[in-house]
Amino acid sequence: MKPKKIWLKTILYAGIIMLMIGLAIPTGAATIKIGSLNDMTGATSDVGKDFALGIAEAIHYINDTGGINGKKIKLYQFDYGYRIPEALTKYSLFKRLKCAAILGWGTGDTEALAPTVARDKIPYVSASYSGHLCNPEKTPYNLFFSTDYSTQARGLITAWYDKKWPNKPDYGKRKPRIALCYMFASPYSSSSIKAAKDHAKMLGFEMGPQQDVSLFAIDTKSQILALKEFKPDVLLLTNTVMSVAAVLRDAYALGLKTDKLLLNWGFDENLPKLAGKAAEGVIGCAPWAFFGQNVPLMDKVVEYAKKYNPGIPLEKRTIHTVQGWANALGLAEALRRADKAGDLSGEGILKYGFETMRDYDFGLGVAPATFTATDHRSQSEARIYEYKNGKFTLLDSIDLKKRWPEKWANEWLGW
Amino acid sequence: MTTTFLPCGVYHENYIQDHAWWQTKFIKGKMLLLFFLLFILIPLLADTYILSICNQIGYTILGAIGVQLLIGYCGQLTLGHAAFVAVGAYTSTLLILEFPWPAILLNLGLAYPISIFIAGLMAGLWSVLFGLPSARVKGFYLILTSMAAQFIIVDFIITQYVSQIGGRGQAFSLPPGTIKLGPWLIDSDLKVYYLMILLCIICIVGVANIMRSRVGRAWVAIRDNDISAEVMGINVIKYKLLAFFYAGFIGGIAGSFWISNLAAISPEHFPWSWSLWLVGVILIGGVGSIHGTIFGALFMVLVMESLQLMVLPLADIYPKLLMDFLFIKEAAFGLAICMFLIFEPNGLAYRWWQTKNYFNLWPFSY
Numbered sequence: 001m002k003p004k005k006i007w008l009k010t011i012l013y014a015g016i017i018m019l020m021i022g023l024a025i026p027t028g029a030a031t032i033k034i035g036s037l038n039d040m041t042g043a044t045s046d047v048g049k050d051f052a053l054g055i056a057e058a059i060h061y062i063n064d065t066g067g068i069n070g071k072k073i074k075l076y077q078f079d080y081g082y083r084i085p086e087a088l089t090k091y092s093l094f095k096r097l098k099c100a101a102i103l104g105w106g107t108g109d110t111e112a113l114a115p116t117v118a119r120d121k122i123p124y125v126s127a128s129y130s131g132h133l134c135n136p137e138k139t140p141y142n143l144f145f146s147t148d149y150s151t152q153a154r155g156l157i158t159a160w161y162d163k164k165w166p167n168k169p170d171y172g173k174r175k176p177r178i179a180l181c182y183m184f185a186s187p188y189s190s191s192s193i194k195a196a197k198d199h200a201k202m203l204g205f206e207m208g209p210q211q212d213v214s215l216f217a218i219d220t221k222s223q224i225l226a227l228k229e230f231k232p233d234v235l236l237l238t239n240t241v242m243s244v245a246a247v248l249r250d251a252y253a254l255g256l257k258t259d260k261l262l263l264n265w266g267f268d269e270n271l272p273k274l275a276g277k278a279a280e281g282v283i284g285c286a287p288w289a290f291f292g293q294n295v296p297l298m299d300k301v302v303e304y305a306k307k308y309n310p311g312i313p314l315e316k317r318t319i320h321t322v323q324g325w326a327n328a329l330g331l332a333e334a335l336r337r338a339d340k341a342g343d344l345s346g347e348g349i350l351k352y353g354f355e356t357m358r359d360y361d362f363g364l365g366v367a368p369a370t371f372t373a374t375d376h377r378s379q380s381e382a383r384i385y386e387y388k389n390g391k392f393t394l395l396d397s398i399d400l401k402k403r404w405p406e407k408w409a410n411e412w413l414g415w
Numbered sequence: 416m417t418t419t420f421l422p423c424g425v426y427h428e429n430y431i432q433d434h435a436w437w438q439t440k441f442i443k444g445k446m447l448l449l450f451f452l453l454f455i456l457i458p459l460l461a462d463t464y465i466l467s468i469c470n471q472i473g474y475t476i477l478g479a480i481g482v483q484l485l486i487g488y489c490g491q492l493t494l495g496h497a498a499f500v501a502v503g504a505y506t507s508t509l510l511i512l513e514f515p516w517p518a519i520l521l522n523l524g525l526a527y528p529i530s531i532f533i534a535g536l537m538a539g540l541w542s543v544l545f546g547l548p549s550a551r552v553k554g555f556y557l558i559l560t561s562m563a564a565q566f567i568i569v570d571f572i573i574t575q576y577v578s579q580i581g582g583r584g585q586a587f588s589l590p591p592g593t594i595k596l597g598p599w600l601i602d603s604d605l606k607v608y609y610l611m612i613l614l615c616i617i618c619i620v621g622v623a624n625i626m627r628s629r630v631g632r633a634w635v636a637i638r639d640n641d642i643s644a645e646v647m648g649i650n651v652i653k654y655k656l657l658a659f660f661y662a663g664f665i666g667g668i669a670g671s672f673w674i675s676n677l678a679a680i681s682p683e684h685f686p687w688s689w690s691l692w693l694v695g696v697i698l699i700g701g702v703g704s705i706h707g708t709i710f711g712a713l714f715m716v717l718v719m720e721s722l723q724l725m726v727l728p729l730a731d732i733y734p735k736l737l738m739d740f741l742f743i744k745e746a747a748f749g750l751a752i753c754m755f756l757i758f759e760p761n762g763l764a765y766r767w768w769q770t771k772n773y774f775n776l777w778p779f780s781y
Contacts, residue, residue: 019721021728041745043686078723081745084684085471088676089720092467092604111679115590185574187681212575 031074032067032335032344034059035094036103042082044106047241047265047320051127052077053312054324055103057304062328068335080105084112091116100335100344101125103327107188110142117141121346123354125331127323129264129287130191134377135414141346143354145330145369146323147379149188149263150195150415152285153236155382155398156261157199160234160283163396164259168233179208179232179258181223181247182239183215189238192263194415196236208232217243220250227256234259241266245274252278259283269318272387282387283395287379288322289365290392296363301325322364329362330369330378367397375413422775434627453612458605466604468720470676473611475712477669478689479696480618480705481662486694487703488626489658490638491549492557494690495564499542499663501685502568503534503670505577508587508680510534511594513580524595527675531614534671535664541568542663543656550652553641565687574682587680594675601675614672618665623705625661634658638703695748699755701762710763715748722747 036055039048059075067073076097080086087109094102102117104110104126110133117124118141125143126133131150133142147155157178165176178200182189193210200207208230211223217239224247227235235251235258237244244266251258252275260282262271267284269291289295292302292314305317334353338344341352351373359368367381380401385392401408422441427433437443457469478500485491510530520526541564548560578587592602601607625631633654636644645651674680692715700711722743755762 015721015725018725018728043683076727079745082683083686083689084677085474085673089464089467089471092464093723096462096464108681108683111588111681112677112684115588115678185578185682 031072032339033074033076033097033099034101034103034331035090035097035099036075036077037087037090037094037105037109038077038079039082039105040079042080044082046270047268047318048082048105050318050320051105051324052079053305053309053317054301054321055328056324057301057308057321058325058328058332060308061300061304061325062332068332069339071339073332073335080109082106082108084108087112095120095122100346101331101349103331104128107191111187114139114142121350123331123334123346123349125327127327128188130188131195131377131412131415132191134375136374136376138414139376141350143371143376143378145326145366145378146264147285147287147367147382148377149192149238150412151377151380151400152263152287152382153192153196153238153261154199154400154412155384156236156263156283156285157196157203157205157234158398158400158403159382159384159396160259160261161203162398164283165233170233175204175206176234177208177230177232178205178234178236179211179227179230181211181213181220181227181235181237183243184210184212186215186239188240188265189215192238195412196238213237213239213243213247215239215243217246220247221254223247224250224254224256227251227258228254232258234261236261237266238263239266241268241270241274245271245279248275248278248282261285264319267385267387268320272390279387280389284385284387285382286319286385286392287366287383288319288326290319290385291317291321293365293392295365297325298322298364301364326362326364326366329364330360333357333360333362377413380408420772420775423779454609458608463604466608468716470604470607470611472712472716473608473615474669474673474676475693475696475716476615476709477611477618477672478666479693479700479708479712480622481665481669482690482693483697483702483705483708484622484634484665485658485662487697487707488631488638489634489655490641491546491655491658492554493561493662494558494687494694495545495561496662496666496693497685497687497689498545498564498568499538499666500670500673500689501573501682502538502541502663503667504674504680504685505573505587505670506534506537506667507531507671508589508674509577509580511589511674512587521595524597524599527594527596527601531668531671535667538667538670539660539664542659542666546656546659546663549655549659562687562690565690569682569685569687573685578682588678589674589680590678604676607676610675611672614668618668619705619709622661622665626705630654630657695752697762698752699762701764704762704764706767707762707764710767714751714763718751719748 038052039045040052056077059073063072078090080090091113101123104124107128110126110128113124118139121141123141123143129144129146129148131148133139134148165171180193180196182193184190209226211227213220213223237247237260244262262282262284264285264287267286272279289298301322305314305321334349337356338349338353341348343352354371355373357369357371359370361368367379367383369378371378381397381399384396386395422439425439437446482493482496485493507530510533511526516526545561545564549557552560592600594601596610599606601610633649636649637651637654641651696711696715697708699714701707
């Protein structure tokens with residue numbers, strides 16, 4: 001036999017053997033298995049990659065510090081490239097691997113899987129922080145460790161109203177004017193709009209025209225010109241960083257002098273790089289600390305980033321790493337509690353894990369998390385930062401539950 | 416490549432035999448075995464993971480048949496097929512969620528089957544609309560006009576307007592159990608699997624039959640040389656548009672099928688890269704062959720999943736591999752297409768044809 005053919009055969013056989021082992025893997029059960037569905041190569045990979053790295057590093061940290069009451073977590077992390085068909089098969093693979101819970105990613109997979117995870121009773125901790133995932137009656141197994149988009153929008157508007165509006169020359173003479181810029185058709189962009197409008201109305205804002213700005217927009221001059229006629233005092237942008245940067249640049253170029261409010265996905269370390277001077281003074285909600293900021297546990301985040309991904313310079317790591325850590329640490333705590341109660345089934349993790357958390361604080365600049373059987377909004381506090389002189393500084397922290405307890409409890413759940 | 420040699424000792428005596436679907440007892444046996452495998456063995460043995468892979472393969476086949484028909488049989492290059500799949504999916508969804516169906520149709524579970532057909536028609540008509548430039552342009556120019564379908568249909572019409580119907584501002588929600596086919600609620604992977612097999616068989620048999628007809632022959636003539644075809648009296652524009660209609664129709668069915676497997680639908684499900692992926696499927700499977708479509712879909716889905724599974728055992732020893740592998744997987748797709756274009760330009764279907772002939776002629780293959 002020719003040497004080339006021997007090589008080919010060896011590779012083929014090795015492949016078949018590995019495939020057999022791969023198929024047989026689910027039989028072992030000494031560890032707790034967690035699935036992680038990430039986008040590292042697809043449409044949202046610009047932010048998804050850092051998030052995925054954060055998840056992997058956080059799981060290393062959890063295992064190094066005692067795991068889940070002595071049991072190690074085994075992480076199965078897959079890239080689905082934001083292809084929904086693949087997300088569905090990966091979900092089935094997680095089920096086959098008997099994963100106790102899943103760390104999910106964006107709106108696409110979370111929405112497509114929400115009823116399925118509810119049926120299969122698998123906790124799905126996602127990076128889609130939509131307010132309508134917070135009602136346990138509708139989506140009992142969708143969870144996250146962040147301020148939801150609607151609460152973020154309400155917090156931003158409140159913080160601006162408290163801190164910025166009184167300094168304006170027109171304060172007390174007329175109503176403040178607000179306009180909204182978002183992609184009408186994007187489930188992510190539009191998910192907080194209803195809450196934002198409701199909140200602006202409650203605080204007595206005059207609502208301006210809404211502008212449709214695509215998530216992929218590179219030129220937004222026509223929208224900015226339309227806004228200039230209305231002369232808003234403040235502009236709420238709910239798109240992602242690329243699109244937000246385009247709006248900021250055009251607003252700067254066309255001289256639209258207004259304050260800008262951003263949700264978490266539009267507000268990260270890349271924004272100043274993309275928008276330059278136009279990013280100065282923007283106000284955004286960041287439910288977690290920025291990478292490297294001086295908050296509890298950040299030293300570990302930085303240490304593990306260096307240890308496990310030395311190839312990526314620290315200045316390129318962003319808040320999304322911290323986001324990944326938050327979801328992973330939160331889930332680990334839920335697993336610990338459920339394990340202590342002796343029930344690591346999906347139902348047990350939800351009931352004895354997540355829903356026993358009351359003001360649970362795990363550092364990273366994340367507001368304390370609370371889940372109850374009737375309310376899955378983990379945080380009522382929106383932490384508002386301002387980008388000034390090249391730095392993100394904490395401007396205000398709005399606790400909506402404390403400020404409007406009645407509305408928080410009875411009106412604002414689930415949208 | 417189209418001639419498959421008959422096994423030694425088998426002779427045809429009339430045209431009926433020559434055009435029969437299953438020409439020998441051996442082929443009949445093979446088909447029965449395939450039937451047994453698809454309808455009994457796989458559903459009995461497969462768990463939900465395997466079934467969901469099968470469903471993904473089925474979706475890929477349904478999507479790729481239309482592309483095969485256009486590129487492989489009629490020679491009309493297209494890179495906008497995902498848009499017609501989207502039209503089908505949205506038509507079906509809207510009909511199920513918004514249309515005031517008479518109670519009798521709902522009770523009989525006919526709303527979904529009817530919506531599949533209407534979705535096919537709608538997608539077919541849109542496809543014809545975007546096929547109109549094929550009357551004037553060919554090749555690379557046609558690719559560009561077909562790409563416009565993605566931007567106009569998905570990025571503009573569906574994203575800006577259709578998604579807004581009912582004031583949702585969110586994806587259309589289709590929880591498992593919304594879709595009913597006759598007396599069955601399509602609420603599990605197994606039921607989706609049976610629906611997929613059924614639709615795949617209907618579409619494959621449909622296309623195979625068209626190819627045996629006057630229409631099919633006209634398409635092949637246009638593909639091989641459109642000027643000669645016109646000289647022979649074929650109305651080139653009519654047949655090209657017919658090809659676009661059929662391709663869109665099957666694309667619509669694919670989209671309509673896929674919603675049964677989803678819990679929610681948004682424009683994000685139909686990215687432009689899906690059209691490219693479908694062209695990749697037929698390139699690897701074999702251009703101008705129905706077998707090729709099936710082999711290509713099997714290859715693309717199975718190889719990706721197998722590579723992933725192969726890495727799992729190694730991840731215990733070297734955990735970082737699972738992460739690093741993500742990029743290798745993407746590269747493997749590109750590499751596979753390059754390798755096929757260089758070493759097997761006729762695709763997997765050609766290998767299948769060779770293997771079949773080898774056994775048919777054995778032991779006198781000379």
